[in-house]
């Protein structure tokens with residue numbers, strides 16, 4: 001587009017990639033501060049909203065900050081200068097800078113955070129570690145011949161029938177529909193209060209994601225010529241091909257765990273790594289999950305991977321990799337929460353710069369994590385033993 005996009009233009013595009021409805025229930029994603037109608041000429045991308053990020057946005061005349069982690073997670077009682085979150089929200093509002101968060105919906109998106117982490121570590125043939133269950137419906141709708149093309153197109157435009165990288169997937173069969181218009185109807189075919197009519201119809205079947213159901217059903221009602229649209233909408237049990245968590249892939253060449261740890265540390269710019277595993281193990285199949293992914297330790301083990309890279313792993317969770325004899329069944333590697341997700345800034349920058357080339361997209365120059373690693377020198381003396 002020639003003119004500057006609005007914040008809404010940008011967030012609508014992001015929502016199509018990472019639908020807010022695919023976020024986890026506890027999450028709070030979307031526009032957190034600001035006016036969606038404001039134009040965007042410049043924006044800052046950061047893992048977290050911090051005072052330093054806001055200062056960068058002000059210095060570069062940015063109208064928008066996009067973060068992975070939401071600033072507003074718990075309800076606030078007021079937007080005041082008291083407390084870190086409330087005060088920062090107030091400062092964003094006073095500066096007239098929008099704040100948008102794309103969190104677990106970006107984790108769940110194809111080519112989202114975990115896919116980017118997998119690529120960074122050199123994995124290929126990347127897929128979801130844990131595809132979402134129970135998030136799909138099948139819509140079967142009965143359409144008269146003369147409206148078949150327009151209804152099928154409207155469903156596709158509304159996002160129905162997306163399977164993997166394919167769009168507009170649908171299946172149609174021909175048949176005959178029967179109906180008897182009531183005396184108060186306004187039928188497309190036949191007359192009110194008339195006899196049983198029949199019409200050549202097609203049954204169109206499409207897959208619909210749970211978070212897209214409202215949009216698809218509204219588009220169907222709009223496009224379908226019948227006063228009463230006949231359709232079936234039912235849940236289906238297969239795994240969603242376009243939403244899940246974590247990523248799974250393999251290295252081009254197997255390598256010793258020691259070398260893989262070195263690669264993880266170097267490519268994620270991690271000063272130290274915590275891990276469990278046999279140092280002489282060979283790593284080829286690898287699972288990853290950006291951020292706190294210890295919920296999937298069992299899934300990764302079940303998938304038979306040699307190593308699982310995630311963050312926020314607790315002491316006791318490291319025991320989950322051991323078999324009955326205490327032998328590690330896979331390596332579990334924790335480079336740190338920030339370290340596994342900082343690449344989200346570049347991921348968003350590349351994606352947005354591609355689609356909105358007129359906007360200046362800045363990746364933050366700051367490290368937004370408040371955590372630091374301290375390596376003791378030993379000068380202060382050791383405890384008596």
Ligand SMILES: [Zn+2]
Pocket residue numbers: 069290291292337341
């Ligand atoms: Zn995170």
